[in-house]
Every structure is written in C-alpha cells, then in structure tokens.
Amino acid sequence: MLLEARSSADVVRRQLRCAHDDHAATAGHLRAQPPSHVHTLARGSSGCAAAFLSYLLAARHGVPAGALQLSALTLHDAPLQVRGSLAVAISQSGQSPDLVTSMQRLSARGASTLALVNQMESPLAQACLWRADLRAGPELSVAATKSFVASLVASALLVSHWRMDAAMLKALDALPHQLDTTVADHEIDATVRALAPVEHLLVIGRGFGLPLAQEAALKLKEACGMHAQALSGAEAMHGPVSLAGRGRTALVFATGGPELPGLIAFADHLRRLGTNVVLAAPPQIRERTMTLTPADMPELDAVPAIRSFYEVVAALATARGFDADQPPHLRKVTLTL
Template sequence: MTDETPGRHMSAEIAQQPEVFAAVTGSRPLIASVGGAIAERRPRFALLAARGSSDHAALYAKYLIEVLLELPAGLVSASTTTLYNAKPDLHDVLYISVSQSGGSPDLIEATAAARDRGALTVAVTNNPDSELARAAELSVDVNAGVEKAVAATKTYTATLLALYLLIDSVQGGQGEKAAALPELAAQALSTIDSSVEEAVARYRFVERMVTTGRGYSSATAAEGALKLAETSYLAARAYSGADLLHGPVAAIDSDTGVVAVTSTGKGGEAMRDVVDTVRQRGADVLAVGSAAADVPASSRIVLPETAEEVAPILEVLPLQRLALGLSLARGGDPDSPRGLSKVTKTR
C-alpha cells in the first residue's frame, strides 16, 4: 500500500494485533503488580469511567469484575463531576479510568476528583505519560504502540487484554486463559478473509444494521456498531440480546442486517433464541464467534474457541475487518472518517 491508499493505517493496525497481544501478555508481571495492590485494598465495589471505544472496553471489564471478582460494578457518568459537581463518598471504591490517549479532560478531572474523595484510582491507557496516568494513583500501560488510524483497532483489543490480565490478577490468576491469544489471533486473521469478503458483499448497500450479543460479548456488539457507524456511516445500533427482544426487535425486518456475536459459553447459548427470533423477522443474520456454526444464521464467521471471558478479544477482529471492507466498498476512507479526530476532548 502507498501512503495515499485508503484504509492503509486501519488495515495495517488490524494485522498488528497478534504482535500486540504478545507484547501485552509479556507485560503481565507489571499488570499483576497493580492487581496485587488492588487486592490488598479489598474494594467494596468498582466504578469504570471511559468514552467511545474505551467505554466498550469498560463494559467488558464490568462483566469481568462482576463475574470473576463477584463485586458490584458500574459505568460512571463523568459529567456528574465535571458539569454537576457531584461529590460522592468513594472511600474503599475501585475507580478504573479507561482511555487510549489518556487525554480527555473529563476523564482526567473525574479521576482526580475520585482520588480526592477516597477512591483507589487506576488509569488504563496506551499513553503511560498522559495526564490521566498522572492523575490516578496506579496505572496500567496498554502497550499497543502508536495507533495512526482514527478508528481504534489494536488499542481497543490491547485494552481488553490488559483489563482481563489486571482483573484476573486481582483474584490471584496467572493469565493462563489469555496465553494462547497471540497465536489464536494470528490464526483467526489468516482464515477469515473469504467470510469477511462475503459479508461485505451482502451488506454493501444496506443502510441499517443491528449488532447484538450477550454477557461478555455485549461489549463486542457495542464496539462493532461503533466501527460500522464511524467508518461506513451506517445507521448501526448495538443491543444486548435480551434488550433486543424487549422491544427493538419490532423494528427489524428484511432490510436490516444483523450481526450476532455467538461464542462458546453461557452468553452464546443465550443468543440462540435471539438469532431465531430475528431470523423469523426476515433479517439477514451474520453470526460471528466460536459458536457461529451452531446458530441458524444466513452467513457465518467462525473463530477459534477460547474461554468465554477472553472471547471478546478475538470476536471483534472480524468486525474490524468488516468495517474496513464496507467503508472501502462504499467509496470511503476509514482512516479519514468525516468529523472525527484521533483524540476527542469532552467535558
């Protein structure tokens, strides 16, 4: 690819992810030292602050904390601090701020305020020298390297992996379930081209898409919808499979493309009825994940099987490729999405 080739950065950074995963797993001892400090403080519950793709990583971490650590966890609204000046008592609370750049003013301000109010603050960022990392008591380096594409790919998955290793270490784990991810990611990226190309052809002219998943995979659905919206300008919405059946399914018809994330595990099992229902509505369903071959979909992208709690780190890879392919097929350049920049500053 030349320097002017549309999507060159996004394509290259998708391909770099096996190497990035190896770097993140190699830094597990440093991440585990932060996990050990969290365990010593014995937090009562956890709060997570993030924006954009990092918000989906925080949603993934919420499931990890609630399932693996059995602690209540919630996603915070930074604006309650930055706009409304709320001052909750956060003593004995774990407050994790997730930001690829570490430069969003609202997250920096909210993290500093949480620390002042007694929280144990941890910044998870791809910029260890950022203001966010300095604002927090502890920090975890995502270790993804410089990302040039506007649409986050390798920084998103590296953040997921870093969060898994962090939370696993809090419970005394050694990261065993993530050890094979570099190899599995390379395997996945080398085998999904034809399935992704088929999906691009199917959805090239669609204007409305829904992404859906259950459990850990809810984060994948959310990130997939964001990638489709920001690179291909599709009207893409993400729903938990459960929430989809509680109303939005009424809007699904034969003009709707549905991406169902279905990996081996309890979340994937719960998606069977969801996929069957949307198929009955006439939707064209693309199943993505290690259990994709076992659901009644129109087309499938099957991925290697992993433990359910690390499946989202692989699940999003074909959705990144799908977003890239659709953007190019529709005449766009995913490296230069209109109205977006690499660092978005909000308050």
C-alpha cells in the same frame, strides 16, 4: 486501520511479555484492601472496553462494577460517596479533560484510581494512583483497533492477577495465536455483501459479547457511515425487536459460553420475522455467515472476534466509499468536558 488491526497479535505478545508486573503489583494492593465496588470511566472504544472489564469483574471475580457518569463529575461536581472504591479509567491518549478531571475528583473524595492507558506520560496517567501501560504503540488511524484489543487484554490481566486466576492467565497466553487466525476471504466477502446496502443495522450480543457488539457498532458508524445500534439480545426483546422484519438486517455476535444458545435462538427468531441475519459464530454453528475463532476461555472470545471483524469493517468501508483511516468529522484525540 487494517495494518494496525493486523498488528494486534504482536501487541498482545508484548503485553504478555512486559505487563504482568504492573498488573500484579496493582492486584496485590487490591487484595490487601479490597474495594467495595469498581467504577469505570471511558468514552468511545475505551468505553466498550470498560464494559468488558465490568463484566469480567462481576462474573469472574464477584466484584460489582459499572460505568460512572462523567458529566455528573465534570459538569455538576457531584458529591459522590466513593471512599473505599476503585475507579478505573481506560484511554488510548489519556488526554481528554473529562477523564482527567473525573479521576482527580474521585481521588479527592477517597477513591483509589487506576489508569489503563497507552500514553504513560499523559495527564490521565499522572492523575492516577496506579497506571498500567497498554503497550499498543503509536496508533495513527483515527479508528482505534489495536489499542482496543490491548484494553481488553489489560482488563483481563488485571482481573486475572487480582483473582490469582491461573486458568485465565493460561488462556491469555494463547491469544496471540488466535489473533493471528485469519477470516476466510469468502466469509468476508459474504458479510460485506450482506451489509453494504444497509443503512440501519441492529448489532446483537450478550454478556461478554455485548461489548464486542458495541465496539462493532461504533466502528460501523465511524468507518462505514452506517447507523448501527448495539443491543443485548435480551434487551432487544423489551421493545427494539419491533424494528425487526422484512427489509431489516441484524448482525448477531454469538460468542461462546452460556450466552451462545440464547443468541442462536434469537437469530432464528429474527429470521422467522423476516429479518436478514448476518451471524458471526463459532465453527460448530453451521448457519454462520462468518466464523469466530474461539479463545481458550469463552470470557475472552471477544478478543479474537473483534480482531476478525476489523477485517470486515475495512472491506465494508471501501465498498461503501469511505476511508476507514480518516472518518469524517473525527480526530484521533478527542477532548471533551
């Protein structure tokens, strides 16, 4: 897992060198016939990447986007009215029948379909009108790392080309250097010490940082055997904050942009309630436990942030007696319907 996570910068370099044409071609079609809205379809880590794509489309491009309920299509064959929309599936393997069946049925109902996939010969890629290669290369660890990073970057490339967003394209060019920036050993050690004894953890993010929190929580479950629940900092105030207090721990990802002040304030609120707060934040936040390297655009902060957190996950798994490469009860390719 850790070796693959550390190769993320090279994966992104390869994407930036080779993937622009794929996304530019798809974007040209989308500009010529703009979809009314975008449905995302994915599971696991890819589902977290799909949430990131939805935020990008809505906040950066003004296109309504959201996750489609796969079971509505696969188990109920719902007669969804999707003509004129775009369906985007994200997957490492492209093998799961629920994604393949859903994209086939959406296409038959008049949606345009796009796969962001790491296996271009997979059933999912073949089922879609358009496809873009994640170019993450073989991923052997059960827990996805570099393919997740590649999915975030592919999402940003798609939106950048669709919107003809020169500023985001320039910010993407800087990501490999930011992904190569390492977390200080003492910060990894401090974060692991704080999290190692924890069995129930709140993981907080907001906006573009919420998919980051969701992926972090998933990795803590998979690789570290920890019950971790990801929540928006705003959503937490509508009930789940009652879980805070003495003897409880929260991990807060305070990424940049307009979300940052509110997340710092929420971390302070949790501390006042007696919660042990582990704060991952940019260098200017003095009370941080772990430093997050900012991207050149706050919408992309999640990319170097998750790469840094994978270092923590690997160390934490070892500290808790787990094998991060072979989590219990899981396989690399999961087939669901």
